[in-house]
Amino acid sequence: MAEISAQMVKDLRIATNAGVLDCKKALSETDGDFEKAVEVLRKKGLAGAAKKASRDANEGIVGTYIHGGARVAGMLVLNCETDFVARTEQFQQLARDLAMHVVAARPLYLSRESVPPELVAREQGIYREQTVASGKPAQVIEKIVEGKLDKWYSEVCLLEQPFVKDGDTKIQDMLTTAVAKLGENIKVGRFERLEVGG
Amino acid sequence: MAEISAQMVKDLRIATNAGVLDCKKALSETDGDFEKAVEVLRKKGLAGAAKKASRDANEGIVGTYIHGGARVAGMLVLNCETDFVARTEQFQQLARDLAMHVVAARPLYLSRESVPPELVAREQGIYREQTVASGKPAQVIEKIVEGKLDKWYSEVCLLEQPFVKDGDTKIQDMLTTAVAKLGENIKVGRFERLEVGG
Numbered sequence: 301m302a303e304i305s306a307q308m309v310k311d312l313r314i315a316t317n318a319g320v321l322d323c324k325k326a327l328s329e330t331d332g333d334f335e336k337a338v339e340v341l342r343k344k345g346l347a348g349a350a351k352k353a354s355r356d357a358n359e360g361i362v363g364t365y366i367h368g369g370a371r372v373a374g375m376l377v378l379n380c381e382t383d384f385v386a387r388t389e390q391f392q393q394l395a396r397d398l399a400m401h402v403v404a405a406r407p408l409y410l411s412r413e414s415v416p417p418e419l420v421a422r423e424q425g426i427y428r429e430q431t432v433a434s435g436k437p438a439q440v441i442e443k444i445v446e447g448k449l450d451k452w453y454s455e456v457c458l459l460e461q462p463f464v465k466d467g468d469t470k471i472q473d474m475l476t477t478a479v480a481k482l483g484e485n486i487k488v489g490r491f492e493r494l495e496v497g498g
Numbered sequence: 499m500a501e502i503s504a505q506m507v508k509d510l511r512i513a514t515n516a517g518v519l520d521c522k523k524a525l526s527e528t529d530g531d532f533e534k535a536v537e538v539l540r541k542k543g544l545a546g547a548a549k550k551a552s553r554d555a556n557e558g559i560v561g562t563y564i565h566g567g568a569r570v571a572g573m574l575v576l577n578c579e580t581d582f583v584a585r586t587e588q589f590q591q592l593a594r595d596l597a598m599h600v601v602a603a604r605p606l607y608l609s610r611e612s613v614p615p616e617l618v619a620r621e622q623g624i625y626r627e628q629t630v631a632s633g634k635p636a637q638v639i640e641k642i643v644e645g646k647l648d649k650w651y652s653e654v655c656l657l658e659q660p661f662v663k664d665g666d667t668k669i670q671d672m673l674t675t676a677v678a679k680l681g682e683n684i685k686v687g688r689f690e691r692l693e694v695g696g
Contacts, residue, residue, distance in 0.1 A: 360694045361568040366560065370590075373560040373573050377692050392568075492690040494575050496558045 302332030315481045316341045338480045355485040359386050363395025367403050371496045374402035377489030385484045394478050394486075400464070401471065402491050407458035410488060415457065423452055458491060500530030513679045514539045536678045553683040557584050561593025565601050569694045572600035575687030583682045592676050592684075598662070599669065600689050605656035608686060613655065621650055656689060 304327045312323040312334065318341045326344075330336035360379035367373065378395040385391050409415045427448040431441050454460045459472040471488075478486050502525045510521040510532065516539045524542075528534035558577035565571065576593040583589050599605075607613045625646040629639050652658045657670040669686075676684050 358695050362564065362571040362692045362694060363568075364562055364564055364571050364573070366562055369585075370559040370561075370593075373562050375562070375571050375573060375690070375692050377694055379694065387567075395568075489694075490692055492573070492692060494560045494573050494688055494690060496560060496575055496577065496687075497556050 304328060304332055308332060308334070312337055312341075315483065317483070335477065338477055342476060342480055355381060357381050357485040357487050359383050360489070361386050361392060361395050363392075363397075363399040365396060365399035365403050367400075372403055372494070374399045374491065374493045376402055376491035378486065379489055380482065380486050381484040385482050385486075388482065390478070391482060391486070394474070397463075397465065397474075398471070398488065398491075401461070402458065402493050404464040405458075405461050406493060407461055407491070408456045410457065410491070411459045412453045412457050415453070420449070423449060458488065502526060502530055506530065506532070510535055510539075513681060515681075533675065536675055540674060540678055553579060555579050555683040555685050557581050558687070559584050559590060559593050561590075561595075561597040563594060563597035563601050565598075570601055570692065572597045572689065572691045574600055574689035576684065577687055578680065578684050579682040583680050583684075586680065588676070589680060589684070592672070595661070595663065595672075596669070596686065596689075599659070600656065600691050602662040603656075603659050604691060605659055605689070606654045608655065608689070609657045610651045610655050613651070618647070622647060656686065 304324060308327055309320060309323045312318070312327060313320065315334075316323070316338055318326070322341060322344070323337070326337040326340040327334075329340055357379040359382055360377060362375055363378050364375040365373065376395070376399055378391070378398060380386055380391060424445060427445045428441065431444045431448075436444060454462070454470075459470070459475070461471055463469045463471055463474055475486055475488070502522060506525055507518060507521045510516070510525060511518065513532075514521070514536060516524070520539060520542070521535070524535040524538040525532075527538055555577035557580055558575060560573055561576050562573040563571065574593070574597055576589070576596060578584055578589060622643055625643045626639065629642045629646075634642060652660070652668075657668070657673070659669055661667045661669055661672055673684055673686070
């Protein structure tokens, strides 16, 4: 069992705005792992990320990533609230990681809200036909269609894609963790991906 | 008067596909300035650029440029015909220069052909009204409108903008010179510009 120092608790408090006891408990539960402790507090709704997500975020940087002898490149605007946070190595690393993710995962839209409605309707129609054709009972069809649509969103929407580096963490969750850690609202603005012959 | 060496003539021949005598003459006229000699041959229609412009260009690189503490970045696909040319320093410098230009000059469209027709019609309408209102004789109005439209194209179309570094050379002319020098068709594919708060 790792020793939980006062400094660790203090850092976690600054990062999450959670109380001393909650921070101590989260660090104990996660054997002193800072990132996991943030996650624990977030799941319990104790970290301040949710509240911060409503605040204006007009500062930030453009993250860029160039790959494969410059045959493909990605860039995205990563916003935060202050120039101070924009200059931190943590924020800049996140911007690089996300630009790299855009290059590798080829998202088409930012979030499910930004997918054109006619495209959603088309996908729904296809899934419904497939599901009806497979002979599933009528009462579960809409549920199955919804599940297929969720899977499709996680393939085409940046915020719902799993991060390519670990294949697991949702991009939205990476942002929420960063919000808790850096203490400011953080969000992705526009993103673009260019490829030679692409 | 600069000495015109056999090597210089040979280089210019390779770059432009023009004849020995034409290359010698162009170098004499321009006091041995390679770039100007290419230009002279191009104006005389002796360089091979025009013919090359019809060839396929599917190789290339993505040029990127990041400015002002990463608050703004630009990138563009610069195509050529072979990977060999794509790797040359000259081609890569051109890609960087063009990405930098995109950041600074904020083009909205690639060429006048890529401007939506309804936008062109709107601009024409405005210029026609202005010109009629200024009391110009009817027979010159269309000519004036055309001139104003050309000026507008040179503000919003990348290929018609003057290069920001010298404020003079049209981007399209930079490309044509590069075609003559590098001996392959070279063209701009997509370009994008991202800015924090932009």
